[in-house]
Amino acid sequence: MEEATERLVKLYLESKGFFVRTNEKIKAGKNKYPEIDIIAIRIKNNLKDNLPNKIIGEVKSWSLGLVHFPDENCEEKHKRHKGKFKIFFENRKEAEEQIKERYGEGFKFYIFSRDYQKKKNANQIKAKLKEWDVEFIPLEEIAKEIIKYSGESGYSNDSELQILRLLNK
Numbered sequence: 690m691e692e693a694t695e696r697l698v699k700l701y702l703e704s705k706g707f708f709v710r711t712n713e714k715i716k717a718g719k720n721k722y723p724e725i726d727i728i729a730i731r732i733k734n735n736l737k738d739n740l741p742n743k744i745i746g747e748v749k750s751w752s753l754g755l756v757h758f759p760d761e762n763c764e765e766k767h768k769r770h771k772g773k774f775k776i777f778f779e780n781r782k783e784a785e786e787q788i789k790e791r792y793g794e795g796f797k798f799y800i801f802s803r804d805y806q807k808k809k810n811a812n813q814i815k816a817k818l819k820e821w822d823v824e825f826i827p828l829e830e831i832a833k834e835i836i837k838y839s840g841e842s843g844y845s846n847d848s849e850l851q852i853l854r855l856l857n858k
Contacts, residue, residue, distance in 0.1 A: 694750040694828065695726055698801045700849060701831045704838040705738055707731045715787045717780040725784060730792060743796040745788060753825065754806035758817045798823045801831065
């Protein structure tokens with residue numbers, strides 16, 4: 690079952706024309722089945738939103754910090770990034786292979802979480818994201834986009850969007 694923050698990201702991506710699956714397990718070795726939080730595919734892109742048409746997303750409710758990236762100087766593999774982004778770092782090759790097999794090629798990796806813990810580390814975090822070929826969208830931006838979308842769209846059978854639409858009238 691998707692958690693609340695994953696639900697927000699799913700709403701955001703659906704508002705951008707994506708078909709979204711949540712919490713898809715992959716096999717990453719013997720008895721290891723990590724989850725991919727978001728798999729999103731958009732058939733036709735009519736929006737100028739700078740999003741690719743295929744996204745693999747990791748969703749976290751906390752702020753992104755340097756501690757969440759692999760530390761190449763650390764000897765213990767399981768402590769390298771505190772297990773926060775296994776699909777992106779530790780199990781990336783397996784994830785890419787299985788996603789390609791199930792859904793095709795061309796997926797871009799995204800992290801959806803609260804904005805950076807410390808603004809002074811922003812440039813270092815951006816460099817790490819670039820190094821790992823991962824994009825980042827803060828949850829604060831996603832919330833604003835969902836509110837905007839709820840005001841622009843009419844009736845929705847989605848309870849969260851309907852509440853936002855009614856509150857914004």
